[in-house]
Amino acid sequence: MEYTKLGSTGVDVSEICLGTWRFGMESEGVLETDRETAHALLDRFAEAGGNFIDTANAYGDGDSERWIGEWLTERDREDYVIASKVYWAEESRFDQNLSRKNIRAEIEGTLDRLNTDYLDLYYIHRWDDDTPIEETLRTLTRLVKEGKVHYLGASTMAAWKLTKALWTADAEGLESFTVTQPQHNAVYRDEVADYLDVCADQDLAVCPYSPLEAGFLTGKYERDGDIPEGSRGDIGTWFDPESYTDRQWATLEAVQAVAAEADATPAQVAIRWLIERDRFTCVPIIGARTVDQLEENLGAADLSLSDAQTERITDAYRE
Numbered sequence: 001m002e003y004t005k006l007g008s009t010g011v012d013v014s015e016i017c018l019g020t021w022r023f024g025m026e027s028e029g030v031l032e033t034d035r036e037t038a039h040a041l042l043d044r045f046a047e048a049g050g051n052f053i054d055t056a057n058a059y060g061d062g063d064s065e066r067w068i069g070e071w072l073t074e075r076d077r078e079d080y081v082i083a084s085k086v087y088w089a090e091e092s093r094f095d096q097n098l099s100r101k102n103i104r105a106e107i108e109g110t111l112d113r114l115n116t117d118y119l120d121l122y123y124i125h126r127w128d129d130d131t132p133i134e135e136t137l138r139t140l141t142r143l144v145k146e147g148k149v150h151y152l153g154a155s156t157m158a159a160w161k162l163t164k165a166l167w168t169a170d171a172e173g174l175e176s177f178t179v180t181q182p183q184h185n186a187v188y189r190d191e192v193a194d195y196l197d198v199c200a201d202q203d204l205a206v207c208p209y210s211p212l213e214a215g216f217l218t219g220k221y222e223r224d225g226d227i228p229e230g231s232r233g234d235i236g237t238w239f240d241p242e243s244y245t246d247r248q249w250a251t252l253e254a255v256q257a258v259a260a261e262a263d264a265t266p267a268q269v270a271i272r273w274l275i276e277r278d279r280f281t282c283v284p285i286i287g288a289r290t291v292d293q294l295e296e297n298l299g300a301a302d303l304s305l306s307d308a309q310t311e312r313i314t315d316a317y318r319e
């Protein structure tokens with residue numbers, strides 16, 4: 001596993017980050033990743049050299065942070081870069097809120113569950129239209145001063161809101177976002193084009209979520225085929241494999257063709273395509289429900305794509 005500087009920060013992270021959204025999550029009565037599997041995934045990721053782990057207070061109603069915290073007690077905390085998020089509430093009754101009161105309540109619960117006294121990276125999970133961004137940034141700046149948080153990050157939001165936050169931090173002398181977490185992958189690009197332009201221009205690291213478009217880019221869904229039983233397309237609520245457009249299917253075909261050429265799998269090629277984005281530091285946050293899926297996805301670290309292969313995937317979506 002190679003390491004890279006996380007954008008303009010001084011911290012070195014593995015070129016792949018482990019996502020833990022499914023730890024403790026129940027979909028249609030199915031527990032997607034149980035505690036034992038969660039710990040096996042963390043073990044395998046660490047064994048492969050991974051040091052960057054993504055969670056949120058809201059994942060699995062706190063179980064994701066809790067199970068990572070348990071796992072960390074057997075490890076050296078300093079070996080890992082732990083990111084979590086605030087917006088949806090676990091501790092406070094002020095749901096979906098980035099007020100001083102909510103952030104203050106949420107950070108304590110997060111640190112407690114993770115069994116640590118600091119977070120390497122703290123993202124705002126969404127934008128809060130009802131709290132001035134200045135209040136949010138002032139509160140986050142205090143957390144950095146107190147040593148509870150090292151770096152600040154921003155997840156999904158409109159490009160103009162990200163720009164407004166950067167401008168506010170600059171104008172008010174506050175800590176600024178240095179890392180971002182948009183949805184982004186080979187078939188999810190137009191929607192985040194403006195956001196990514198801001199990241200490239202302002203030297204913000206990009207940690208894309210859903211790098212496999214929730215499994216679409218593994219090739220497990222066929223255009224007119226049955227949806228595999230138990231897959232996210234079957235039990236998940238935010239993903240509909242039947243909603244994809246012609247150019248998204250054409251891009252998947254390009255990913256599959258490059259995979260055949262490179263003796264790799266479509267999942268590995270899709271993850272590698274992100275790592276090799278050259279306009280900004282790009283560290284995909286991979287989701288895997290089983291150790292076998294993780295094993296396959298980690299293969300992206302050993303892969304290298306030629307310029308022609310990268311362009312083939314990029315161009316398939318444009319066409």
Ligand SMILES: NC(=O)c1ccc[n+]([C@@H]2O[C@H](COP(=O)([O-])OP(=O)(O)OC[C@H]3O[C@@H](n4cnc5c(N)ncnc54)[C@H](OP(=O)(O)O)[C@@H]3O)[C@@H](O)[C@H]2O)c1
Pocket residue numbers: 018019020021022054055125155156181208209210211212213214215216218220230231232233267285286287288289292293294296297
């Ligand atoms: N900031 C945000 O708002 C936000 C939103 C979403 C996610 N995230 C973060 O990003 C991480 C990754 O998101 P994601 O889970 O959507 O990522 P993803 O990698 O696009 O999708 C993961 C899903 O794809 C399927 N899959 C993965 N590898 C596979 C393989 N090799 N073969 C077959 N199927 C495979 C599995 O689904 P099934 O086995 O269930 O079919 C798995 O749960 C999350 O864990 C979380 O940390 C953040």
